[in-house]
Amino acid sequence: MGRYDFRPLRVHQTATQLLQANKGSSPPPWYGVVSNVPPAQALVRTQPLPHAQRSRRKQTKKASKLFQPQQITYDEDRLRKEFFGDHPWELARPRMVIEDDGRDSYKTDWRRIEQPEKGLSGERSSVVQRQMHIQQTDPDMPKAAAYDRARKEFYGLRLLEDTERRVAREEAMWTGAQFGPSMMEIGMKLEDQEYDRWKAWAEEESKKLEQQNAAMYTDTGSGGFEEHAPPEEELGEDDPSEVTPYAV
Amino acid sequence: MIVRKALIRHGRRLAHSPRQWTRSLATETDLHDLQDTTEAIDSSLSNATLQTKSIESQAEKSGVQYVPQIDARTQMSQQLLGDGTKYVYDRHRRQQKLQNPLGTTVDKGYQPHRLLTDPPRPSDITLELLLASQAHLGHKTSHWNPANSRYIFGIRQGIHIISLDVTAAHLRRACRVVSSVAERGGLILFVGTRPGQDRCVVTAATMAGGCHLFDRWTPGSITNGDQILRSCRKQVVDEFDREVPEQGAALKDASALKPDLVVCMNPIENWVMLHECGMHGVPTIGIIDTDANPTWVTYPIPANDDSLRCVQVIAGALGRAGQEGQANRREAALAGEVTYRPNRPKRIADRMNASPRAVEAATGLANTGDSGMGPAADGVANRSRNSEVDKNLGYHRAELAS
Numbered sequence: 001m002g003r004y005d006f007r008p009l010r011v012h013q014t015a016t017q018l019l020q021a022n023k024g025s026s027p028p029p030w031y032g033v034v035s036n037v038p039p040a041q042a043l044v045r046t047q048p049l050p051h052a053q054r055s056r057r058k059q060t061k062k063a064s065k066l067f068q069p070q071q072i073t074y075d076e077d078r079l080r081k082e083f084f085g086d087h088p089w090e091l092a093r094p095r096m097v098i099e100d101d102g103r104d105s106y107k108t109d110w111r112r113i114e115q116p117e118k119g120l121s122g123e124r125s126s127v128v129q130r131q132m133h134i135q136q137t138d139p140d141m142p143k144a145a146a147y148d149r150a151r152k153e154f155y156g157l158r159l160l161e162d163t164e165r166r167v168a169r170e171e172a173m174w175t176g177a178q179f180g181p182s183m184m185e186i187g188m189k190l191e192d193q194e195y196d197r198w199k200a201w202a203e204e205e206s207k208k209l210e211q212q213n214a215a216m217y218t219d220t221g222s223g224g225f226e227e228h229a230p231p232e233e234e235l236g237e238d239d240p241s242e243v244t245p246y247a248v
Numbered sequence: 249m250i251v252r253k254a255l256i257r258h259g260r261r262l263a264h265s266p267r268q269w270t271r272s273l274a275t276e277t278d279l280h281d282l283q284d285t286t287e288a289i290d291s292s293l294s295n296a297t298l299q300t301k302s303i304e305s306q307a308e309k310s311g312v313q314y315v316p317q318i319d320a321r322t323q324m325s326q327q328l329l330g331d332g333t334k335y336v337y338d339r340h341r342r343q344q345k346l347q348n349p350l351g352t353t354v355d356k357g358y359q360p361h362r363l364l365t366d367p368p369r370p371s372d373i374t375l376e377l378l379l380a381s382q383a384h385l386g387h388k389t390s391h392w393n394p395a396n397s398r399y400i401f402g403i404r405q406g407i408h409i410i411s412l413d414v415t416a417a418h419l420r421r422a423c424r425v426v427s428s429v430a431e432r433g434g435l436i437l438f439v440g441t442r443p444g445q446d447r448c449v450v451t452a453a454t455m456a457g458g459c460h461l462f463d464r465w466t467p468g469s470i471t472n473g474d475q476i477l478r479s480c481r482k483q484v485v486d487e488f489d490r491e492v493p494e495q496g497a498a499l500k501d502a503s504a505l506k507p508d509l510v511v512c513m514n515p516i517e518n519w520v521m522l523h524e525c526g527m528h529g530v531p532t533i534g535i536i537d538t539d540a541n542p543t544w545v546t547y548p549i550p551a552n553d554d555s556l557r558c559v560q561v562i563a564g565a566l567g568r569a570g571q572e573g574q575a576n577r578r579e580a581a582l583a584g585e586v587t588y589r590p591n592r593p594k595r596i597a598d599r600m601n602a603s604p605r606a607v608e609a610a611t612g613l614a615n616t617g618d619s620g621m622g623p624a625a626d627g628v629a630n631r632s633r634n635s636e637v638d639k640n641l642g643y644h645r646a647e648l649a650s
Binding site: 004005006007008009011014015018026027028029030032033034036037039040042043044045046048049051067068069070071072098099100101102103 | 357358374375376377378379380389394395397398400401402403404408409418421424425428429432433434508509522523525526527529530531532542543544545546547548588589591
């Protein structure tokens with residue numbers, strides 16, 4: 001095969017040939033090891049583990065997809081889609097992806113929704129796992145009812161968390177903590193800034209617009225409009241020191 | 249009449265104590281008597297001083313004169329004793345000891361540094377450990393190398409998931425190879441050139457008694473080793489790892505050593521090194537991700553090479569395997585058994601007249617002109633070891649380059 005270089009896999013055979021060619025030489029330290037522990041097979045393609053059943057219609061003669069890896073699917077995926085479709089902001093909660101020793105599944109007991117090993121917000125699909133457990137232990141219960149039950153338990157714990165947070169804030173303020181401006185205050189401030197910026201821009205734009213309009217109707221491009229004319233009170237005055245740009 | 253009465257009154261007294269009588273008549277002094285008395289006083293005084301001096305000298309001779317040293321520390325400790333600080337501190341410590349067992353015991357969980365200070369052994373390899381170390385996370389499905397489709401469990405969230413039982417099997421096989429090569433006195437090189445892999449590579453090399461490399465591999469270190477590794481120090485050691493100094497003169501003409509086994513943590517970046525190893529028949533072990541070519545190494549370990557935790561677990565396990573092999577070798581040496589075939593340093597081939605066979609003879613397995621292989625004349629089992637100052641091939645190459 002042209003594209004492949006099998007020399008790393010054939011070190012033992014190469015060494016054997018060299019030893020045969022040079023009778024006086026001694027084998028290297030790894031020679032016996034590699035003969036006792038041979039390398040694994042390479043470039044072998046086997047049929048992958050079937051995660052999903054291949055539909056009868058697609059079982060054609062051409063098996064180009066037969067050796068491709070398959071999508072891993074779980075029953076909980078449907079439940080996850082439903083839950084996160086109804087509660088999209090749960091996806092925004094921070095998520096801990098580092099595991100301790102990989103034995104989390106041995107320590108969780110889904111007879112209740114609260115798991116001391118991992119927080120409620122740590123694994124967001126605790127609703128999903130709880131729902132699965134309810135469905136498995138109580139097959140007569142309809143799926144919607146199981147979902148509702150798990151969901152209500154979840155809401156109870158979330159409300160508890162919110163209450164704890166609120167109480168903690170009050171306690172902190174009582175003991176002297178100072179919190180910065182709240183999200184509402186920050187938002188209002190930003191809005192005010194934006195409004196001021198817009199106001200300045202709008203004044204400039206309106207001035208430009210008026211000047212354009214004025215240019216349309218007059219030669220010199222000055223005066224003409226009521227707004228630019230001096231106010232009514234000043235018409236009677238005849239002060240030569242005042243320079244009036246408009247002819248009265 | 250008065251005089252008569254005075255005499256009668258004081259007569260008896262005067263009769264008994266004539267000296268007092270003389271003292272009471274102070275107006276008339278007798279010079280001779282005065283001189284006598286002063287002399288007596290002087291002598292008694294001198295006697296007294298002599299006595300006190302003798303007492304002092306006796307005291308000095310009998311006991312050691314203790315003068316307490318006054319330094320800052322002693323002063324401070326005296327102060328603390330005085331104002332009660334020490335008492336308060338001791339009480340606080342006693343309270344702590346009493347209260348420590350109370351309350352919850354917090355589990356320490358995952359501690360990243362323990363992968364370097366106490367790496368897992370080959371017997372500690374479990375699927376759970378590999379899962380927690382993110383060894384199953386491959387690359388995007390479009391970036392895969394179909395040659396390692398056998399190692400892939402499936403597709404999830406757009407990436408390939410590596411089969412952890414396959415990973416565990418290959419890792420155990422690699423550990424077996426490393427420990428066996430170390431037991432036979434082979435030189436193992438651990439290579440990991442990505443940022444963050446230096447510590448685990450050094451730890452593994454130290455445990456296995458081999459060499460490490462965490463800088464760039466200079467191309468030609470094996471194919472052109474006599475040139476590139478010219479300035480590296482070589483040494484010959486016996487079965488107890490003691491240097492044999494008599495062979496020092498012969499080492500000047502000795503060719504550069506090749507590693508007997510190379511362990512690579514990131515084969516994609518080090519493909520040049522792996523190619524050289526393939527050319528010169530050096531077996532290699534490497535962490536093969538879903539986008540790497542498994543035929544580049546002799547013993548692939550299908551795992552995630554982008555996760556530092558996974559690399560540390562694998563390097564730790566291989567290092568521990570090397571440690572076991574070294575321990576077995578030393579044990580056998582103490583029992584009088586040499587687990588390897590001793591060799592002599594090979595001479596550098598003449599480059600002008602070098603034919604491929606001669607070069608191979610110098611740098612490969614063949615022997616150059618020596619009568620035969622076997623133990624050295626003095627009966628000591630020697631093996632050559634290419635040991636640089638820091639056992640870091642990359643360090644010396646950086647020196648050469650600068």
